[in-house]
Amino acid sequence: MIELGHTTDQRPPFKYSAFVRVGFSDTDAQGVVYYGRYMPYFDLARTEFHRHLGRVHLGDVDFAMRATTVDYVAGARFDDLLEVFVRIERIGTTSITYDHAVYRTDDDTLMATAKATLVCIALDERRAVPVPDSFREQITAFQAD
Helix, strand or coil: CCCCEEECCCCCCCCEEEEEECCHHHECCCCEECHHHHHHHHHHHHHHHHHHCCCCCECCEEEEEEEEEEEECCCCECCCEEEEEEEEEEECCCEEEEEEEEEECCCCEEEEEEEEEEEEEECCCCEECCCCHHHHHHHHHHHCC
């Protein structure tokens, strides 16, 4: 299995990150990454985080986006190599809140931070259900200090 992310101790409390290279189509007329293009970067890091844990497919449940907040700090440009750090900040009864931080690797500049709350849903009924205990335990074990 090819994993696009990796474990890291570079930026505690983050223990996982994924690399992404800015493509030309990610940039706007000003030559910087269009703000909406950060969402796929965050999604890539979250997906690879789940892949690392062996949990890309959760059977009868999955996670649906509920809310995202992003703070844009600096403008990334075409061909910049970015490292997107991700961790689970909170696990509620039916939701998980992820924390993200994106840095340009060339000069270690913080580009953006984000929080994303996803709700665990039953795929057949599309309704909120409790986060599986096995997933909760796996996250807790991985992120433990």
